[in-house]
Amino acid sequence: MCFELIPRHHNIARFRMGRPFPLEPLVKDSLGESEYMLRVYKEACHWSSFTLNYIEWTYEYFVLDPPVPINCPIQGKYKFIQTGQEAEKYVFKMPNGMTPRPWLQVLCYHYWQTNIEACLNDPKILKLDVQKCWRLDFAGRPISEYDVTDNYIACVGFWMEDTKSYLITYDPSLKVSNRFRCWVYQRLSMRSFAMSRSLGNRCGKMQTAESSLPKKAPPYAWS
Numbered sequence: 747m748c749f750e751l752i753p754r755h756h757n758i759a760r761f762r763m764g765r766p767f768p769l770e771p772l773v774k775d776s777l778g779e780s781e782y783m784l785r786v787y788k789e790a791c792h793w794s795s796f797t798l799n800y801i802e803w804t805y806e807y808f809v810l811d812p813p814v815p816i817n818c819p820i821q822g823k824y825k826f827i828q829t830g831q832e833a834e835k836y837v838f839k840m841p842n843g844m845t846p847r848p849w850l851q852v853l854c855y856h857y858w859q860t861n862i863e864a865c866l867n868d869p870k871i872l873k874l875d876v877q878k879c880w881r882l883d884f885a886g887r888p889i890s891e892y893d894v895t896d897n898y899i900a901c902v903g904f905w906m907e908d909t910k911s912y913l914i915t916y917d918p919s920l921k922v923s924n925r926f927r928c929w930v931y932q933r934l935s936m937r938s939f940a941m942s943r944s945l946g947n948r949c950g951k952m953q954t955a956e957s958s959l960p961k962k963a964p965p966y967a968w969s
Contacts, residue, residue, distance in 0.1 A: 748791040750805075757810035758903035758914065762803075764795035804907055804951065809926055813902035813916050815870035820913075820931065820939060823863040830958040834945065838877045839896050854879040864901075872899040872915065902926075912949060913941075923947075930955045 748764040767790050774782040789795065797803045828835045861875040874897040903914040913929040926947040932940050932955035940955040950957075 756816050756903035757813040759808045760805040762805045815900040817869045818864040818901035819904045821864050826860050857881050
């Protein structure tokens with residue numbers, strides 16, 4: 747069996763395994779050990795040995811733990827819409843708990859919006875808010891208690907394979923089994939993306955940027 751290892755990129759080490767080839771003692775005796783091993787190497791490491799079918803030719807990967815954050819491939823400020831399983835959707839939460847003193851009650855009316863951003867002051871972190879009040883004071887500052895970011899997601903690696911773009915993120919606030927998540931993303935236009943997050947820490951072979959069903963691995967998609 748031949749292993750193909752790609753040099754580490756960011757926090758990602760990618761690899762794949764070929765088909766196993768049986769040893770043939772009679773052929774080995776007739777060719778000699780060195781000639782026989784060279785022949786087996788050429789057969790086992792040929793590109794066709796890694797093409798098991800039209801799906802099982804892609805690479806598996808290891809992720810460094812704990813990872814070192816890198817600049818996110820998606821930069822800017824966006825609104826998003828979540829679709830898919832309710833249990834896997836991002837929800838509003840208070841990262842630091844209740845405030846030590848009461849906040850002024852601010853009515854947002856129709857100013858509620860979702861928000862995800864990775865800006866120049868912190869390009870390695872995706873800041874995600876499910877509910878963000880966009881009412882501002884005279885100086886353009888948020889005036890409600892909902893200006894605190896709900897989720898901080900670190901980007902730790904990205905690559906392209908089989909015409910699909912992959913992203914690995916890390917959220918230390920989650921339990922250990924779900925801290926790493928795999929995404930498939932696609933730019934739809936200059937101002938919009940489609941993204942699909944996996945149920946676990948690996949993307950499915952059939953997963954696309956618009957997948958939202960468990961049978962294809964992601965619990966939901968968003969755009």
